[in-house]
Amino acid sequence: MAKKKNEWLDWIKALLVALGLALIIRMFLFTPIIVDGPSMQPTLHDRDQMIVNKFTYRFWEPERFDIIVFHANTEKDFIKRIIGLPGEHVEMKDDVLYINGEEVAEPFLQDQKDEMESYEILTNDFTLENLPGEYEVIPEEHVLVLGDNRRNSTDSRVLGVIPMDQVVGKTELIYWPFDRLQIVGE
Template identity: 70%
Template sequence: MEKLKSEWFDWIKALLIAFGLFFVIRTFFFAPIVVDGPSMMPTLHDGDQMIVNKFLYQMKEPERFDIVVFHASDRKDFIKRVVGLPGEHVAVENDTLYIDGEKVEEPFLQEQKEKMSSYQTMTGDFQLENLPGEYETIPENHVLVLGDNRKNSTDSRILGLVSMDQMVGKTSLIYWPFDRIQILHD
């Protein structure tokens, strides 16, 4: 009888440790997220399930073209791509991204641009000064984010810049659906 009690106690202890580890990992390191909507098409599809690395930005700053998750409101997280970094001026003119006046290629948009006719545009022209906040350059601890589906994305053009306090983390691993499992490269 004593052996049975000891065995049960060991099982309960092991389960409590496992749940504790799961809680710590889920809270501080990695979390699942489901893509909701078409704003990151064709890179991400509605319903794609991904893993968010929540601790990466504790060690380093976001980089251009990272795909990030951030708190857009108290109830909603968004997934977008970092386009502008602190200290930079961002503008789009004739579907071309300019950072500090220099043209920057966006290879993840190339396929979409090739499918469009010559008179269509993917991204309406804008300058950083025209966005909410009317900044001349992106302030420290902020980034400018855009969805890959520029015609159908609620991003910095509407929401304004994203502060690092709003940032949940970087995501690059699609784990479901099975036929879309992949690691996204910037």
Template identity: 65%
Template sequence: MKKLKGEWLDLLKTLLIVLGVFLIIRTFLFLPIVVDGPSMKPTLHNGDQMVVNRFIYDIHEPDRFDVVVFHASEKKDFIKRVIGLPGEHITVKDDQLYVDGDEVEEPFLQERKEHMPSYQTLTNDFDLEQLPGGYETIPDNHVLVLGDNRNNSTDSRILGLVSMDKIIGKASLVYWPLDRFQLIHD
């Protein structure tokens, strides 16, 4: 009887340790998220389940084209792609991204652009000054984000620039559904 009681205590201790490790990982390192809406198609689809790396931006700042999750409001988190970084001026003209006046390719949009009618654009023209806030350059600790589905995305063109303290983390991996399993890359 004592042996059985000891085995149950060992099992309970093991379960508590596993639960504690799980909570630490989930709270500080990785967070599961479900994509809600079409704004990141074709990269991410509505209902995709993914892992967000919560600690990466404690190590370094976001890079251009990182896919990030951020608090858009107190009740809603959004998933978008970082397009502009602090100190930069962003313009989109004739479906071409310009950073500080230099053309920058967006390879993740190429396939979509190729399948669009010639009279249609994926991204309407804009300058940074036309966005909420009217900035000439992106201020420190802020980024400009856009959805990959530019015609159907609530992003910096509407919300304004995103403060770094609103960013939860970087999207790392789609794990469900299995046929969409993929690492998220730039």
């Protein structure tokens, strides 16, 4: 009888340790997210399931074109692409991205642009000064984000620049649906 009792205690201990590890991993390292809506199409699709790396930005600085998850408000997290970094001036003119006055290619948009008529534009003109906050350059510890579906995205053009303390993490792995299993980036 004592042997059975010890066996049950061992199982309970193992289960508690496993639950504790799962909780630590989810809170501090990785967490799943489900893409909600079309704002990142065609890169990400509505209902794609992804893994968010929550520790990357504790050790490395964000990079242009990283896809991040951030707290848009108290109820909702958004997933967007970093376009502008701290200290930079961002402008979009005639569907061309300019960072500090230099043209920057956005290769992840090329297929969309190729499908458009010559008179159509994907991204309306804007400058950093026209966005909420009216900054001349992106402040330290902030990033400017845009959705890949520029015609249907609530991003920095509406929200302003995003404080890094609101960033949950970087995401690049689609794990479901299985036929879309891939690492996304540029």
